[in-house]
Amino acid sequence: MSSAAAAILPPRGGPSGAASDAFWRHPKFLLLLLLTPPLLWLGIIYLGSLFALLAQSFFAIDHYTGMIDYTPTLRTYRELLTTPANLDIIVRTVLMAACVTLFSALIAFPIAYYAARYARGKWKALFYLGVMLPLWSSYLVKIYAWKLILAKEGIFNWVLAKLHLYWLLDAYLSLPVIGGNSLSVSYTGTFLVFVYVWLPYMILPLQASLERLPNNLLEASADLGAAPRQTFWSVIFPLALPGAIAGSIFTFSLTLGDYIIPQIVGSSRLFIGQAVYMQQGTAGNIPLAAAFTVVPMVIMGFYLWMAKRMGAFDAL
Amino acid sequence: MTSAVRFKNVCRHFGAIRAVDGLNLEIAPGEFFALLGPSGSGKTTSLRLIAGFERPTAGHIEIFGERADAIPPYRRNVNTVFQDYALFPHLSVLENVAYGLKMKGVAKKQRLARAEELLELVQLPGYGDRSPAKLSGGQRQRVALARALVNEPKVLLLDEPLGALDLKLREQMQEELKSLQKRLAITFVFVTHDQGEALSMADRIAVFNEGKIMQVGTPEEIYRAPRSRFVADFVGSSNVLPPDLVERLTGTRAWASLRPEAVRLVSRGGHSATLVSSSFLGAQRRAVFDFDGFQITALLAADAKLPEPGKTARLAWGESDLHLMEDEPVDGPEGAA
Known part of the structure; x- marks a missing residue:
């Protein structure tokens, strides 16, 4: 009888039983055990390499011997910030990243809004598939595909010619700065490919933030007399802003650091990523490459600080 | 207006x-x-x-x-x-x-x-x-x-x-x-x-x-x-009496409601019912009776003298407390509410 009746405190044998009991009594120990490996990874490999890079930027190259002088100096930064060519690269990259981010946000919003508030079941699955599918194929293939699409003999020009709108493209390409010989060798081309490649990274966080927006807040706003436009600016926009900021961190920093897209599609003028690639490769100037890398980090830091000050994260 | x-x-x-x-x-x-x-x-x-x-x-x-x-x-x-x-x-x-x-x-x-x-x-x-x-x-x-x-x-x-x-x-x-x-x-x-x-x-x-x-x-x-x-049923926990019972009580065949607080204990007269259970609510006492096979809930004074469960008591209510309703008196097992 006693064996059939359930014991009040049944023992659980074996080392695994003892281990779970011990963990239950000392939950902090379990946490420590679980966190140590990833923290070691993050601390040593991830942040460690970052600090090694930062340290590099405080050395300088001896231009006569081509050797790195390992005494701490700000000479590399002076070179970065006083050479007009370098400044051009920085300004060009930041402007491009800003345009790409803004435009991505503009086209991502309606898509994300639809997906978050209206799409259900099959349509939602279709949305995720549509947004994610381009991410599954090779980055290089997509960029070369765009190069062909935008080339002088490409399908885009062909369609415009068939529509007798070629003059429109011609007029556009004759514009200074954004124009060029063809779209595939213009800033516009670079811009289009950047937007195409980074758009999913804007849509997904925006969609997540819009999904968390309770419907009754929109109803409450309308109830209190806000026309749809007022509801957008007073409720939807501020509450979706953290999502847009999260998305913009992706689009902005990915554009700041990319060195392949502007090399394949664009007007052979350098972006930061390409400058880093050149300085650490052909030029062998690791300190300057490191200093270039610090620029996006400083810009992103400043951007986040501004966003926080403007209350972009208040609704989190 | x-x-x-x-x-x-x-x-x-x-x-x-x-x-x-x-x-x-x-x-x-x-x-x-x-x-x-x-x-x-x-x-x-x-x-x-x-x-x-x-x-x-x-x-x-x-x-x-x-x-x-x-x-x-x-x-x-x-x-x-x-x-x-x-x-x-x-x-x-x-x-x-x-x-x-x-x-x-x-x-x-x-x-x-x-x-x-x-x-x-x-x-x-x-x-x-x-x-x-x-x-x-x-x-x-x-x-x-x-x-x-x-x-x-x-x-x-x-x-x-x-x-x-x-x-x-x-x-x-x-x-x-x-x-x-x-x-x-x-x-x-x-x-x-x-x-x-x-x-x-x-x-x-x-x-x-x-x-x-x-x-x-x-x-x-x-x-x-x-x-x-x-x-x-929804507004308050009324007793809903089926047409059969109401016909026996009033002669009219209809559904009727009877508020629990309208039910009184009396020593003579009234209707005989068996106490099923009772619970103390503080200010009042709720008692459930079996009356001719139907359950009737009564809200009584807290000090009401109730018999032992299973014993009979006598229940009474005012004629106007039995309120006839407009539902069709359908016969069937859905009787007792």
């Missing part, structure tokens, strides 16, 4: 679901009106039809004599206190209350001053700077109320306004809402599934079931003279 709100044959169907089905209702200006019913009975949909969040699939709605079915919510002089308050999380309490005025284009200084006045009205002076997330449920409720009142609506809609509060706070808020409504003389329409709340607060009640109104009347009418088994 024009009704504050008038439903004319209003239907709201969601596919095959008839949330509101052929509703006719008039709510008088200045009335405290309750829409009472179980969940899914169409009371919330009716409220949303007045607010403009839903459009009728048939029929039409008038607000103070004007047809409203094609008017969007932001052009109706009607405001809502939402069930879960729906306060804007990115705005302070004061900005929440001032929101309606901001949308109207009232200057900042004036609207904040007015919002502060409303916070005083709902007894939250000085809470303006806080974030809604830092408030308790009762405080949020008051902020939602102040926010809905800031535009001085003609009709205030309240969707289960006290549902999320604990009992004591709820009783206090019932009193406050009632006195506020008297003071402001605004038509209040509130949705509740709590019959006690409806009875104690409302001037009139509409009892809903399956998208239809079962009965409209003052709390006393609804409580004393329920027209159907559903109303008798």
Whole structure:
């Protein structure tokens, strides 16, 4: 009888039983055990390499011997910030990243809004598939595909010619700065490919933030007399802003650091990523490459600080 | 006099679901009106039809004599206190209350001053700077109320306004809402599934079931003279007596309701019944009797002299306490309620 009746405190044998009991009594120990490996990874490999890079930027190259002088100096930064060519690269990259981010946000919003508030079941699955599918194929293939699409003999020009709108493209390409010989060798081309490649990274966080927006807040706003436009600016926009900021961190920093897209599609003028690639490769100037890398980090830091000050994260 | 709100044959169907089905209702200006019913009975949909969040699939709605079915919510002089308050999380309490005025284009200084006045009205002076997330449920409720009142609506809609509060706070808020409504003389329409709340607060009640109104009347009418088994059952825990029994008692074949508090214990006369169980409620004692195969619940004085369970007692009630209802006296096993 006693064996059939359930014991009040049944023992659980074996080392695994003892281990779970011990963990239950000392939950902090379990946490420590679980966190140590990833923290070691993050601390040593991830942040460690970052600090090694930062340290590099405080050395300088001896231009006569081509050797790195390992005494701490700000000479590399002076070179970065006083050479007009370098400044051009920085300004060009930041402007491009800003345009790409803004435009991505503009086209991502309606898509994300639809997906978050209206799409259900099959349509939602279709949305995720549509947004994610381009991410599954090779980055290089997509960029070369765009190069062909935008080339002088490409399908885009062909369609415009068939529509007798070629003059429109011609007029556009004759514009200074954004124009060029063809779209595939213009800033516009670079811009289009950047937007195409980074758009999913804007849509997904925006969609997540819009999904968390309770419907009754929109109803409450309308109830209190806000026309749809007022509801957008007073409720939807501020509450979706953290999502847009999260998305913009992706689009902005990915554009700041990319060195392949502007090399394949664009007007052979350098972006930061390409400058880093050149300085650490052909030029062998690791300190300057490191200093270039610090620029996006400083810009992103400043951007986040501004966003926080403007209350972009208040609704989190 | 024009009704504050008038439903004319209003239907709201969601596919095959008839949330509101052929509703006719008039709510008088200045009335405290309750829409009472179980969940899914169409009371919330009716409220949303007045607010403009839903459009009728048939029929039409008038607000103070004007047809409203094609008017969007932001052009109706009607405001809502939402069930879960729906306060804007990115705005302070004061900005929440001032929101309606901001949308109207009232200057900042004036609207904040007015919002502060409303916070005083709902007894939250000085809470303006806080974030809604830092408030308790009762405080949020008051902020939602102040926010809905800031535009001085003609009709205030309240969707289960006290549902999320604990009992004591709820009783206090019932009193406050009632006195506020008297003071402001605004038509209040509130949705509740709590019959006690409806009875104690409302001037009139509409009892809903399956998208239809079962009965409209003052709390006393609804409580004393329920027209159907559903109303008798839902409003208070009435004894519903089946036609067979009622025929034996009165000679009329109909369903009847008998309020538990109308049942008395007597020493002679009356009807003989067997005590099944009894429980002590504090001020009263509830006893369940077996009467001719039907269960009758009685609310007795706490010191009532009850026999042992299984023994007989004698029950009596006034002739008028046995209230005959309009349901068709269908024979069948669904008899005892």
